[in-house]
Amino acid sequence: MIRKFTTTLAATAAAVAICLSASAPSLADDSSDPIIIPIHNWSSQIVMSNAVGQIYQSMGNNVEYVTTDSQAVYESVRLGDVHLELEVWEGAFGKSFREALEKGGLHDAGDHDAVTREDWWYPMWTKEACPGLPDWKALNECAHLFKTAESGDKGRYLDGPVDWLKHGKERAEALGMNFVVVNAGSAAALWAEIGAAEKDKRPVVVFNWTPNFAEAVWPGEFVEFPEWEEGCDKDPTKGPIPDKLYDCGNPAKGYLKKAAWDGMKDKWPKAYCVLTKINFTNPQIAEMAKLVDTDEQEPEEAATNWLKANESVWKPWVEACSG
Ligand code: TMO
Numbered sequence: 001m002i003r004k005f006t007t008t009l010a011a012t013a014a015a016v017a018i019c020l021s022a023s024a025p026s027l028a029d030d031s032s033d034p035i036i037i038p039i040h041n042w043s044s045q046i047v048m049s050n051a052v053g054q055i056y057q058s059m060g061n062n063v064e065y066v067t068t069d070s071q072a073v074y075e076s077v078r079l080g081d082v083h084l085e086l087e088v089w090e091g092a093f094g095k096s097f098r099e100a101l102e103k104g105g106l107h108d109a110g111d112h113d114a115v116t117r118e119d120w121w122y123p124m125w126t127k128e129a130c131p132g133l134p135d136w137k138a139l140n141e142c143a144h145l146f147k148t149a150e151s152g153d154k155g156r157y158l159d160g161p162v163d164w165l166k167h168g169k170e171r172a173e174a175l176g177m178n179f180v181v182v183n184a185g186s187a188a189a190l191w192a193e194i195g196a197a198e199k200d201k202r203p204v205v206v207f208n209w210t211p212n213f214a215e216a217v218w219p220g221e222f223v224e225f226p227e228w229e230e231g232c233d234k235d236p237t238k239g240p241i242p243d244k245l246y247d248c249g250n251p252a253k254g255y256l257k258k259a260a261w262d263g264m265k266d267k268w269p270k271a272y273c274v275l276t277k278i279n280f281t282n283p284q285i286a287e288m289a290k291l292v293d294t295d296e297q298e299p300e301e302a303a304t305n306w307l308k309a310n311e312s313v314w315k316p317w318v319e320a321c322s323g
Helices: 010-018 043-058 073-079 090-103 125-129 136-141 168-174 187-199 269-277 282-293 299-309 311-319
Strands: 003-005 035-039 063-067 084-089 106-111 117-123 155-159 179-183 206-210 220-222 256-261
Touching (some): 035 043, 043 063, 043 084, 043 299, 043 311, 073 084, 073 090, 073 106, 073 256, 090 106, 090 117, 106 269, 117 187, 155 168, 187 206, 256 269
Parallel strands (some): 035 063, 155 179, 155 206
Antiparallel strands (some): 003 063
8 A cells, every 4th residue: 555645845845946046947857747756664765765856856846755665666666656766775675676677667777886784683782692693503592592571482583674574584484593583563663672772781683784873873793694695585495405595694785776667767857867876875875864863853854954965966966967
């Protein structure tokens, strides 16, 4: 199900537009239909999507945001129900993206410079209780340290919300791990779990990712699982166990891509051109998350502030497409 909402960002869009006013009229695409941008449930994606939406508005284009499931979105882009996706994380969405690509209707609109990782993670104090970390076998031998009321004799791993990764349980099962995998209801529940554990330095293992604000708040490490092998999520022979899927960690140096509906290029050629130029780095993405998760700004406001502070980053993308 797609929940639609349209934000009126007249003031913020106008603020950005001032910077471009000299050349603004030639920047808008002919179509006044809104470019529909999907919004998910982690902060960098929400801020980045609003930032790009505000760039499009500053060019004179119309924009609409829709909140969508972060796996189902690839089908929505393929069908043209939404028109782009700004954060295709390899670990969480590589499979859904690849499947939609094979069906046709969306394409790869280029990589960000950012290098990504998403996996089981622990704050550093956990290692004092389980010194064999980050090896996954050492984690498994320490499973008892992670017991909770709901996990019984097993350790508890707090995974992300169900729409991020479909295979946390399969991983634990494939590797015969003594862990119960519980899905968090939201990103905020992950940060609350780490924050609560911090008080008495309780060992905890949760889903986390980089780039993110969290790395500046809680030093920590990813658990080292058997190294990712291409196809580990669709070919049982890949990875160390011959008859299991998901017997590998997620890619340790994953991509972060942009994706576009095939029709975007013809309908909004200038906005499409800008999409192909957009390229964020790890520190820029961590900063976008920080503005919301640490500084507690609203995402729309965080996007406006980010754009104001980083004109030298994004203005060249627009100028390159204004011909
Ligand atoms: C999709 N995510 C960045 C939250 O792992």
